[in-house]
Amino acid sequence: MDPGEPEERPGPLEGLRRSLARRHGEALLAEVSADGDPRPRRDTAAVLAYAVALAIHGATIALLGTGVLLVILGWGTALPVVGVILLLLAWLLRPRVGRLPDDAPVLHRAEAPQLFALVDEIASVVGTTGVHAIALTTDVNASVTTYGARRRRLLTIGLGLWEITTPQQRIALLGHELGHYANGDTRQGLVIANALQSLATWRYLMRPISHPTVPEMALNVLYLLPYGAAQGLLMLLDQLTMRAKQRAEYLADAAAARAGSSEAAVALMDRLLVTDSAETLLLRMSNVGQVIRAQDAERREPWRDLWDQLAAHVDSIPEHEYERQRRVGILRGHSVDSTHRRTCAGPACSPGPPWPPRWSRTTNDSTPSTPNWPRPEPASPAKYSPGRSGWRRYPDRFGGMRTGRLIGSGRSADVFEVEGERGWVVRRDRDGWGDASAEAAVMEYVRGHGYPAPAVRAASRTEMVMERLSGPTMLAAFETGEIGAREGGGVLAGLLRALHAVPGRGSGDAGVRVLHLDLHPDNVMLTPDGPKVIDWSNAEDGPPGLDWGMSAVILAQVAVGGEVYAELARETLVAMLDGNGDRVTEEGLTEARVRRAANPTMSAHEVQLLGDAEELIRALLH
Incomplete structure (x- = not known):
């Protein structure tokens, strides 16, 4: 269900924060699902949040003023040194504009x-x-923010998500992002955003020293009170603004549905489920x-269809992977830190009449006139029929089988x-990159x-x-001494020679054989x-x-x-190449480095490390 890498176990405070975030999120979902009115509200929590934020900025101003007075009035004593330290601290804590x-x-x-x-x-x-202004990046994301003292608006479009x-769905995406400007998210404001930044800076400066010496222990005791105060205020401000942040995300979802239709908003959220695979x-x-060498124009050719490759890869992800990601999102619960939620739980997805498409400006072919590039047909997964070995390909899951x-x-x-x-x-892939079939x-x-092979x-x-x-x-046998590097290198060489005696699957060319392309000590089991x-x-047919070259480069x-x-690794490499140097070709080594x-x-x-690795191989071959 959730084969992602396990997160570190949260501490008591972080655990409490996540629990409260989940509780607030579930309550808010129930509220907006019941009355369908998630409009921003200036409640008691928002007023208190502004009060706390202004107090924090007041403390920064006090540090600045005290520092100036100490530098001016304490001249001739050690007080100006203290004043300079306070001025530097005030500079670190100053409000910032984007x-x-x-x-x-x-x-x-x-x-x-x-x-x-x-x-x-x-x-x-x-x-x-x-x-x-609009910024274009290669990220699989999109966002809005402000810049400059006049708080001008900046939309950032990640082409990795756009493509x-x-x-x-792009219209829904723009609607979601632009909706953040009108949804009452207090954390995006100049006052509270900078207060959170100031508290985070205080906490960083006063954090306890890990593995302290005796003098550092005394310093940790001195830091204990200000660190606790910064941590406490940060948690307080976080809790006071948490509900507004979550409400802002629901409002952004509603804006996405109004702009692009409920169907487009839900489909967009599904796309966000597989952004990790796109980033990969x-x-x-x-x-x-x-x-890739700059002068090698032929090898640069694949860059020209980068976005087509990305779109084709995402289109090839099967529906059961989306369903798994949806269930994972439900298991992981609500979060106030994600740039975009990974499950559909807002007004755009709740029961009730859906938003129809609201976009009217179209081109001659009746498609929304958003900037668009040619998109390839979805890649078709390979089809395999049962063979003599009795294995078969299942479209989504293994019927009746339960993993332990x-x-x-x-x-x-x-x-x-x-x-x-x-x-x-x-064996279960975590990111859906390969094709186990x-x-x-x-x-x-x-x-x-x-x-x-198994x-x-x-x-x-x-x-x-x-x-x-x-x-x-x-590799484990190397660690325990069950096998030495020279013997291991010989085994790798023997496995490569034996594999290359197997003819390619789709070619009658005698020079084309089955290649493993990832044969190294950790991929050999000594049974x-x-x-x-x-x-x-990574296996394929080839020279x-x-x-x-691949095995040599890895080692x-x-x-x-x-x-x-x-x-x-060096000894293993030497043993593997001993008597087999002529098998590592110039073309194979160059291609192995690129791959x-x-x-x-x-x-x-x-x-x-690849450059030094190639130099080592060439030195051993000559």
Whole structure:
């Protein structure tokens, strides 16, 4: 149901805050569902919030005034030093106004008159005015804010979200964002937003020192009272504005429905459920850009259809993944911190008469005239029929099968027991990126040619029921000393040679073989029946030199990383290449580096190691 990475267990205060947020959210949902009137209200909590915020700003002004007096009147003593410290503190706590981003294109009305006209028209529908500037980013998100002392309005459109929505959903998105300007969200105001920032700064400056020395213990005691006061006021202001924040989100949902229709607003919220998967694709393409050579125009070609690739990827996500995400959102409950809620629970989604489409300005083909780029047809999932091995592809779930306890986790998938069946496990992808059905087909194909891969009983797009293997991974065996680096490198080389004896599945070319493309010590299980290779999600047909290059690059990255396994990885790499250097081709090594950078699970640090890793491999080959 919820295979995301587990959150850290919240402390008592954070646990209390989440509980109150959930309680307020459920009460507010019941309220707006009953009378359908979520309009902003200036209640007692809002008045108290402003009073607390003004008191906090008053304290900042007092620090400023005291600092000035100490510097002027205490000249000739040590008081000016104290005054300077107070002035610096007042500077850190000062109210701030937003600024236009300097790392993204910013459009003004003269530069994009049609886009601004569209925004103005939607703004009039939701009961507010337009914006002064529009920023374009690559984020899978959208937001509104203000900038400058005159509080001018800024709309930020993330192309990553824009490109995975339909024209009508885009109108709903703009309606949602513009609705925030008229919905009474006190946290967006200059007074309370800056008060929250000041309290957060106080808390940061006065936080206890971790693992303190004896003198630092005394300092922690001195900080205890101001830290507690800052924490208490922050919680108080948070609670006083929590209900207004949640009400503002419901109002924004209603604005989305008025602008684009209830159907479009609900569909937009469904799209927001899979933004993590869209972000993964964008990260993958960004990593590719860090290693593609500038002069290689052919390799830059995929960037030209980046947004089409993104749209096609999101369109290929099956309905059962959306349903799982909806249930996860219900389990996780209400949140006041998310930029957009991940489940539909506002007025746009509540029972009652739906909002019809309110947009009237259309083009000749009767589609809303929002900026639009060509969109590809949804990608069709591969079809597989039952084979001689008896495995089959299920469209959404495995009938009658129940998963048991979690027994392992990787970067992108978790492995669970199957209740009542000791010899099988379920591997479940967390982000819906790969296709377990296609992976299962490869595994059964190579097993049919005698290659040591786990048996597969059933598979869907995101789940696979596979043979449960006993024994450590090669990496774990390295740690316990059961196997040495030289022996491990020899095993990897033998597995690569054996795999490349298996002909490609769709080509009669003798040079095309089955490739694993992720063969390393943590993907080899040392079972009582011998080594078996797992994780075939990257497998494809191609030249063996690419597979050798991938394994070499993976080991070399660890070897040059300077971490605990660095020397072990280097020795394993040397042993793997011993007598096999001619199998690592120039084309394979270059392509392996590009593909490795494209791996969405790679960190920025790991990508930066690729240059040194390639140099190490070339040095060992020569």
